[in-house]
Amino acid sequence: MEWIDLRSDTVTEPTPEMREAMANAELGDDVYGEDPTVNHLQELSAQMLGKEAALFVPSGTMGNLAAILAHCARGDEIIIGDHSHTYLYEAGGVSALGGIHTFVVKNRDDGTVPHDEIEAAIRSDNDHFPITSLICLENTHNRCGGSVLSVDYIQDVGRIAEEHGLRMHIDGARIFNAAIALGVSPAELVAPAASVTFCLSKGLCAPAGSVICGDEAFIQKVHRARKMLGGGMRQAGVLAAAGVVALETMVDRLSEDHIKARRLAETLAALPGLSLDYETPATNMIFLRLDVETPIEGEELVRRFADKGIKISASRAGQIRLVIHYWVDDGALAQVTEAFKELFLHA
Ligand SMILES: *Cc1c(COP(=O)(O)O)cnc(C)c1O
16 A cells, blocks of 8 residues: 555655665765765755855754754753753753753744743853753744744844853754745844754655754864764765755745645635644644544544555644645645545544
């Protein structure tokens, strides 16, 4: 059975063009800095994000960790949202491996944290306190429905960081989705941040890899952190080649995923028994909640969809997430729409 997989955009396999580029990639030892394909990917990434330099890492998790390690000393504190990926889903690496304290602030449903709550979290100079050194944002915000932080919001937080001598890191796993949704360049969107990480392995369809961008001195520190974490790869150009194709051919088309998500969401909003959460979709994600009186549960729904060849995911709290990506074509979208109608109109 050919599955339609809506659990995440991480399930995307490389395109035929990527596989060809991977097979033909020029290679070298990247730990020596001698892989021309990795170097090309890093230059292209830095240029697109408007930063001086960039570094290729195996995953987004390592990207965030290496970036935060480069910004902070042991005992420093970072200000971070309670729904953020780094706080929730990265195995507590910043604390376990970096000895870094987290000041957790509440994310609103749109992924933002109110300015005054960020300011209130900044420590004053007092021996009793850890030293605040970094503010972390996430864009698009995964756990908040793929919501988009605006240029204005990021600029405002950037100003707060600057006023207090802090730096700002953006977990931009899906920063291109955010830029496309806003109609601005990724560079403009991350301009106030000292660093940004983005994933090649999600909607951009590369098989693996993320990139950290920042100034030269920062990237040198990140290079050491990557080595320490075991992320130095040798002929990594095989992977970077797919990343180059991703940046060159897969960014602009993300708008197609957003349009498909909107089309599907409009149908779902009209069905009885479920409602859209977090005002989704802002980008490529739809979050659904089953109404209390709906006789079917999340887990049961996952099974019923699996019987129809469609993979979806449900949280313990009964929230369902559908993620649209390159491999969900019009035919697949029609099948998903039909499956929802069958289950909810005739329930
Ligand atoms: C996926 C994701 C990451 C981590 O990426 P991995 O490559 O899976 O480690 C980090 N932040 C956000 C917001 C993500 O969605």
